[in-house]
Amino acid sequence: MSVRAEFLKDYLCAAGSGLVLFTYQSRQAIEESFNDLKWGKEELTEKTDQFYWSGRLLAEREGSMFGQAVHVLHAARTDTDYSEDIPVYGFPTDRTTRSTSWTVEPSGRELTRAIGEIWKHEWINPATRSSRVRGDKTESNLEFIIDNEGNRETSRTLTRPSRWLWFHPNVINDLLGKSTGVIGWHTEDTGSVGGAWNRAVHFGVNSIGLVNVYAKDIATVSEVDKRVWVRHNVPPEGGVSKELVMSQMQVNPASTEAPEDIFFRAVEQIQLIVEARVGGDFFRQHSSQVTISRQIHRFQAVTLEGFFLLCKEITRYAIERIDVDLLKRLKKEDDKIGSLKRLERILTALGNDGRQMTGVLAGVYDLRIADAHLPSDSRIADSMELVGVDYSEMKMLSGKQLIRNVASALAHIAYAFAIGDWAKVK
Secondary structure, three states: OOOOHHHHHHHHHHHOOOEEEEEEEEEEEEEOOOOOOOOOOOOEEEEOOOEEEEEEEEEEEOOOOOOOOEEEEEEEEOOOOOOOOOOOOOOOOOOOEEEEEEEEOOOOOEEEEEEEEEEEEEEEOOOOOOOOOOOOOOOOOOOEEOOOOOOEEOHHHHOOOOOEEEEOOHHHHHHHOOOOOEEEEOOOOEEEEEOOHHHOEEEEEOOOOOEEEEHHHHHHOOHHHHHHHHHOEEOOOOOOOHHHHHHHOOOOOOOOOOHHHHHHHHHHHHHHHHHHHOOOOOEOOOOOHHHHHOOOOHHHHOOHHHHHHHHHHHHHHHHOOEOHHHHHHHOOOOOOOOHHHHHHHHHHHOOOOHHHHOHHHHHHHHHHHHHOOOOOHHHHHHHHHHHOOOHHHHHHHHHHHHHHHHHHHHHHHHHHHHHOOHHHOO
């Protein structure tokens, strides 16, 4: 087991303990000679409060484990009977055994075996504070940018005036990259995020896609999370998130909803409506769907590659889970067509423009492969038009727009399923 000393000492502090390690190591080497080792023929030892070491040289012959003559005794039984199906032999006696012996003289090259052994014990003291395990408050020297002049302040002074800090949205990806990382949405552009729910802070997204957090909230998070935040701290730009100010200063939260929440609710609504109207699950259950859902958020798309990755995760969660067998049961079609084309024809049969309603999903499905492959520029442009996103213009806001458009498409599909005359689908 490998543990970083910083983490181990933190745990020991929280447990009110120390740790003593006992180790033993032995190394051997065989050469014709060890001229650099001035050990001589006697065993050498060294002893301190922390270890005991022993080193020695032994002469031996190539092909012999002992370096000297070996006397061999060979004993065998004489009463074996191979014709017996179930042989049983008694205790050997002089009558039922024979023996021979001989001496083997070493004949190989003269060699030298070097042996070194060490016994160690080491005491590891606990840290003076436990910021990770016990949550001890520590004096932080981490500095955050507070204005456009590059001035910085530490946690000691961040708690005084009412101000906000700015962060690149990649900070959200880093926090969610932890196994315990969490994010939840309160309004369209505000939510809570952290390495765990008990360490989450209230954040907002401003007009250009940067993340704002109240300075005092950052000053009071654990040193562990603070190190994540400070890596993505940037100078102020784009103002403070309007919805965050409404919530924290005016105590009047915006009555808006995040596209991420609308997306997941639309998926759930389609599932419930289809089950009620025609029976069966529209989306197949999958063991990875919770893990995949954690990757569907606007901050995934802070780069073009991340935008393509977001398309892939949406595809895995909402498109690849469509139960094709259910669609085949609802409407008989050519077995060669895929789930989206089947869905398009079912929506058309219900009296809708199925092609237009599934266009966003088709674009997302096409863009999913750009995460791993290199499609043509014209194909990407066509797919971008389908999903309704101009990445060159939106950049850090593109993920939000993509999820909004997909969520809207799913919501319209849910409505069409809810009011449609399923008797027309054959």
